[in-house]
Amino acid sequence: xxxxxxxxxxxxxxxxxxxxxxxxxxxxxxxxxxxxxxxxxxxxxxxxxxxxxxxxxxxxxxxxxxxxxxxxxxxxxxxxxxxxxxxxxxxxxxxxxxxxxxxxxxxxxxxxxxxxxxxxxxxxxxxxxxxxxxxxxxxxxxxxxxxxxxxxxxxxxxxxxxxxxxxxxxxxxxxxxxxxxxxxxxxxxxxxxxxxxxxxxxxxxxxxxxxxxxxxxxxxxxxxxxxxxxxxxxxxxxxxxxxxxxxxxxxxxxxxxxxxxxxxxxxxxxxxxxxxxxxxxxxxxxxxxxxxxxxxxxxxxxxxxxxxxxxxxxxxxxxxxxxxxxxxxxxxxxxxxxxxxxxxxxxxxxxxxxxxxxxxxxxxxxxxxxxxxxxxxxxxxxxxxxxxxxxxxxxxxxxxxxxxxxxxxxxxxxxxxxxxxxxxxxxxxxxxxxxxxxxxxxxxxxxxxxxxxxxxxxxxxxxxxxxxxxxxxxxxxxxxxxxxxxxxxxxxxxxxxxxxxxxxxxxxxxxxxxxxxxxxxxxxxxxxxxxxxxxxxxxxxxxxxxxxxxxxxxxxxxxxxxxxxxxxxxxxxxxxxxxxxxxxxxxxxxxxxxxxxxxxxxxxxxxxxxxxxxxxxxxxxxxxxxxxxxxxxxxxxxxxxxxxxxxxxxxxxxxxxxxxxxxxxxxxxxxxxxxxxxxxxxxxxxxxxxxxxxxxxxxxxxxxxxxxxxxxxxxxxxxxxxxxxxxxxxxxxxxxxxxxxxxxxxxxxxxxxxxxxxxxxxxxxxxxxxxxxxxxxxxxxxxxxxxx
Amino acid sequence: xxxxxxxxxxxxxxxxxxxxxxxxxxxxxxxxxxxxxxxxxxxxxxxxxxxxxxxxxxxxxxxxxxxxxxxxxxxxxxxxxxxxxxxxxxxxxxxxxxxxxxxxxxxxxxxxxxxxxxxxxxxxxxxxxxxxxxxxxxxxxxxxxxxxxxxxxxxxxxxxxxx
Ligand code: FES
Ligand code: FES
Numbered sequence: 001x002x003x004x005x006x007x008x009x010x011x012x013x014x015x016x017x018x019x020x021x022x023x024x025x026x027x028x029x030x031x032x033x034x035x036x037x038x039x040x041x042x043x044x045x046x047x048x049x050x051x052x053x054x055x056x057x058x059x060x061x062x063x064x065x066x067x068x069x070x071x072x073x074x075x076x077x078x079x080x081x082x083x084x085x086x087x088x089x090x091x092x093x094x095x096x097x098x099x100x101x102x103x104x105x106x107x108x109x110x111x112x113x114x115x116x117x118x119x120x121x122x123x124x125x126x127x128x129x130x131x132x133x134x135x136x137x138x139x140x141x142x143x144x145x146x147x148x149x150x151x152x153x154x155x156x157x158x159x160x161x162x163x164x165x166x167x168x169x170x171x172x173x174x175x176x177x178x179x180x181x182x183x184x185x186x187x188x189x190x191x192x193x194x195x196x197x198x199x200x201x202x203x204x205x206x207x208x209x210x211x212x213x214x215x216x217x218x219x220x221x222x223x224x225x226x227x228x229x230x231x232x233x234x235x236x237x238x239x240x241x242x243x244x245x246x247x248x249x250x251x252x253x254x255x256x257x258x259x260x261x262x263x264x265x266x267x268x269x270x271x272x273x274x275x276x277x278x279x280x281x282x283x284x285x286x287x288x289x290x291x292x293x294x295x296x297x298x299x300x301x302x303x304x305x306x307x308x309x310x311x312x313x314x315x316x317x318x319x320x321x322x323x324x325x326x327x328x329x330x331x332x333x334x335x336x337x338x339x340x341x342x343x344x345x346x347x348x349x350x351x352x353x354x355x356x357x358x359x360x361x362x363x364x365x366x367x368x369x370x371x372x373x374x375x376x377x378x379x380x381x382x383x384x385x386x387x388x389x390x391x392x393x394x395x396x397x398x399x400x401x402x403x404x405x406x407x408x409x410x411x412x413x414x415x416x417x418x419x420x421x422x423x424x425x426x427x428x429x430x431x432x433x434x435x436x437x438x439x440x441x442x443x444x445x446x447x448x449x450x451x452x453x454x455x456x457x458x459x460x461x462x463x464x465x466x467x468x469x470x471x472x473x474x475x476x477x478x479x480x481x482x483x484x485x486x487x488x489x490x491x492x493x494x495x496x497x498x499x500x501x502x503x504x505x506x507x508x509x510x511x512x513x514x515x516x517x518x519x520x521x522x523x524x525x526x527x528x529x530x531x532x533x534x535x536x537x538x539x540x541x542x543x544x545x546x547x548x549x550x551x552x553x554x555x556x557x558x559x560x561x562x563x564x565x566x567x568x569x570x571x572x573x574x575x576x577x578x579x580x581x582x583x584x585x586x587x588x589x590x591x592x593x594x595x596x597x598x599x600x601x602x603x604x605x606x607x608x609x610x611x612x613x614x615x616x617x618x619x620x621x622x623x624x625x626x627x628x629x630x631x632x633x634x635x636x637x638x639x640x641x642x643x644x645x646x647x648x649x650x651x652x653x654x655x656x657x658x659x660x661x662x663x664x665x666x667x668x669x670x671x672x673x674x675x676x677x678x679x680x681x682x683x684x685x686x687x688x689x690x691x692x693x694x695x696x697x698x699x700x701x702x703x704x705x706x707x708x709x710x711x712x713x714x715x716x717x718x719x720x721x722x723x724x725x726x727x728x729x730x731x732x733x734x735x736x737x738x739x740x741x742x743x744x745x746x747x748x749x750x751x752x753x754x755x756x757x758x759x760x761x762x763x764x765x766x767x768x769x770x771x772x773x774x775x776x777x778x779x780x781x782x783x784x785x786x787x788x
Numbered sequence: 789x790x791x792x793x794x795x796x797x798x799x800x801x802x803x804x805x806x807x808x809x810x811x812x813x814x815x816x817x818x819x820x821x822x823x824x825x826x827x828x829x830x831x832x833x834x835x836x837x838x839x840x841x842x843x844x845x846x847x848x849x850x851x852x853x854x855x856x857x858x859x860x861x862x863x864x865x866x867x868x869x870x871x872x873x874x875x876x877x878x879x880x881x882x883x884x885x886x887x888x889x890x891x892x893x894x895x896x897x898x899x900x901x902x903x904x905x906x907x908x909x910x911x912x913x914x915x916x917x918x919x920x921x922x923x924x925x926x927x928x929x930x931x932x933x934x935x936x937x938x939x940x941x942x943x944x945x946x947x948x949x950x951x
Binding site for chain 1: 806808816821822823824825826827828829830832833835862863864867868869872876877879880881883885886887888889890891892895911914915916918919921922923924925926927928929930931932
């Protein structure tokens with residue numbers, strides 16, 4: 001096998017440009033004659049716009065144009081959309097208000113878009129924006145998730161009475177209630193899944209560029225899915241037909257979900273570029289990103305588990321209120337429903353599950369998918385529930401989990417999902433070994449001697465990745481299909497370009513996708529180039545999120561590669577004058593069985609283009625094939641994370657002493673990259689559990705709107721991670737890949753809070769467990785009190 | 789407008805700038821050196837780190853005018869694709885980057901850590917010294933490995949050069 005094939009930790013192809021400063025991010029691009037946009041944003045969380053006076057601003061130096069919602073409406077530019085229809089329990093469709101890219105009559109959160117000032121320089125645009133006079137009639141704001149739907153709260157949208165977008169549910173209520181009626185033990189917990197700001201290090205940016213000669217728009221933007229952006233901007237927002245709209249997402253500096261969505265700013269930039277007849281560039285500053293990037297999580301949940309006398313979980317009942325923010329972002333409605341509740345079975349054989357979710361509007365930034373999207377929230381619920389249940393029953397948390405693990409596959413849960421394969425016990429056993437769980441008691445005793453509280457916590461997570469079979473998600477309300485596309489273009493000398501609808505913004509597709517091609521075609525990786533992120537090059541694609549690019553994107557490439565090999569076999573047979581079915585293709589060589597005839601892949605490619613040696617009436621010249629791959633099922637990566645912490649009760653500082661992660665991602669293409677994904681995910685999960693908290697005050701002002709107020713994980717907050725792998729290949733896609741991008745962020749919060757509560761000896765702490773919170777909680781720790 | 793002159797990556801450059809122009813704007817917009825990034829503009833994330841007169845500084849909160857007459861080195865000045873600096877090579881070898889956005893700043897900071905702390909760096913030192921640089925992708929695990937290896941390699945190169 002070649003050293004650049006599947007399973008090798010090939011060093012990344014894309015790195016050379018990034019380590020030398022030659023990356024090409026949106027803000028690095030300049031268009032001739034470009035202008036700069038700066039947005040006038042609402043300083044109020046909830047207000048009626050009485051008037052906008054742009055006179056003085058328009059006369060300021062360098063100003064090219066000032067546009068408001070009025071002009072947008074006059075040009076019949078549609079509002080931003082939410083692409084997933086959720087129905088309430090009573091069958092009624094979700095109740096959504098309009099989402100104009102520039103506010104028309106009302107503003108609904110701090111940072112909401114009121115006007116855009118376009119000028120020759122950014123400083124001029126910024127200066128002039130200060131001169132735009134907006135008169136507001138300020139209203140009281142709804143901010144709090146738990147009480148947003150209570151009668152009498154300020155109403156965010158008239159269309160959604162009591163701020164309720166939907167009252168959704170899933171599962172069998174009566175059967176679940178019956179399981180609780182028969183339970184020997186019931187565990188109950190109340191949880192808050194804290195609101196997070198994704199904070200990819202590259203802020204969002206956009207350049208709109210209208211070509212008057214051809215009537216074509218080009219949008220350069222920080223997108224995880226440029227084709228979806230084009231589809232929405234074209235078909236729903238109405239900028240231009242798709243053939244007149246090109247979207248380019250060049251190098252993108254991290255996304256974590258926040259760059260999936262179609263936001264107001266890029267919509268305005270591309271529309272404005274025609275109005276001002278110049279390219280319009282906008283680059284988000286960090287505080288704007290805090291205000292306006294879609295946030296993540298923000299659930300308030302009550303959960304219960306019914307357990308029988310033998311310690312088997314017989315039912316789970318969950319009630320969640322999910323904050324959707326002031327407007328429904330692109331996929332907002334699906335995240336706390338179909339991406340959440342179907343994961344509540346975790347790794348456990350639970351016959352009855354019932355979950356209710358109320359989606360509510362508040363006067364805060366829109367909330368949508370953030371790394372894990374629904375699945376971290378589900379994992380936090382089930383893994384806290386199981387841990388607390390084990391503690392209440394006096395059982396070892398690892399043993400209690402194994403007692404309830406699913407052991408036979410395929411397994412149908414009561415909430416949609418059919419797990420194809422897995423070996424949860426294997427991951428648990430490996431993790432227990434790696435974490436030296438046996439030695440924990442001794443370490444705890446040593447910590448206690450030193451006046452410290454030591455704890456260990458588990459998280460046996462499952463996630464549903466590789467989103468998703470188009471027909472299935474369509475039946476659940478998705479507005480799009482979730483297949484992926486690939487085109488393999490073989491050049492006459494045997495080099496290969498692969499065009500993919502996936503988008504890489506840190507995942508290393510230029511390397512891993514090339515590894516697959518190198519492996520299958522038997523050519524060196526240097527001869528393979530991966531092309532992505534440009535709607536003029538790649539015809540269509542669904543983009544990268546939900547850990548789908550390996551399982552879905554690479555399956556599409558694999559499918560196209562098989563077509564290329566089939567065609568090349570036909571050509572080789574004709575050229576070598578042997579029957580097609582006598583040809584074997586291995587390691588880049590087409591060989592006719594029982595003869596000494598063979599041709600290398602490159603020679604066949606050349607013959608396919610020269611087209612001298614076959615009848616082109618029967619065989620088409622050229623070697624290029626495309627494929628669309630629609631997944632058969634979700635994939636189900638799983639694993640066990642074990643966190644070990646030591647708390648100093650005097651300062652409240654929690655030190656993460658040890659982190660063990662054992663994951664089953666199915667087939668690994670590049671273990672180095674996979675481990676990197678795990679590390680990054682864990683860091684974000686630890687961030688959620690210990691550091692990151694988004695705070696709005698009662699009036700709806702975002703108190704944590706910079707890196708000085710919002711605590712991002714830094715190197716000294718984190719340990720090195722112990723990462724191990726077990727493998728059960730996915731059975732529903734050709735490569736056996738399950739996906740790895742979100743695992744760490746899904747697993748980590750529960751593991752860490754379970755460890756902290758284990759150390760404290762009580763359950764009374766919320767995320768983020770900051771030093772102050774831990775210090776408070778440690779005061780009532782029975783372990784601490786006993787030591788004193 | 790005020791004239792400012794600097795030696796950027798060994799090349800003398802002069803420009804008329806607004807007094808409020810930041811060093812990072814001077815580097816990116818006036819010199820078209822876009823390897824230096826802006827991740828926060830409040831001196832928190834380190835995406836903008838460059839060397840001024842041999843020391844790492846955050847160019848997002850430094851006025852260009854305050855660097856008049858200074859020697860400035862950016863990521864483009866430390867190594868090239870065919871002749872990588874040992875720290876650049878170590879980031880690639882140890883997978884110390886994913887999206888690459890924080891990377892130029894990380895590398896510039898890391899080279900400065902070696903200048904101040906030497907070429908034998910333990911994990912605790914590296915983690916403490918990376919305090920001013922945020923990476924959202926890697927969880928730092930591989931960055932820490934890369935910095936340690938890059939520092940060692942820098943030591944080996946200086947030793948070789950001395951011999
Ligand atoms: S951009 Fe300078 S520190 Fe963040
Ligand atoms: S590699 Fe993406 S922020 Fe560091």
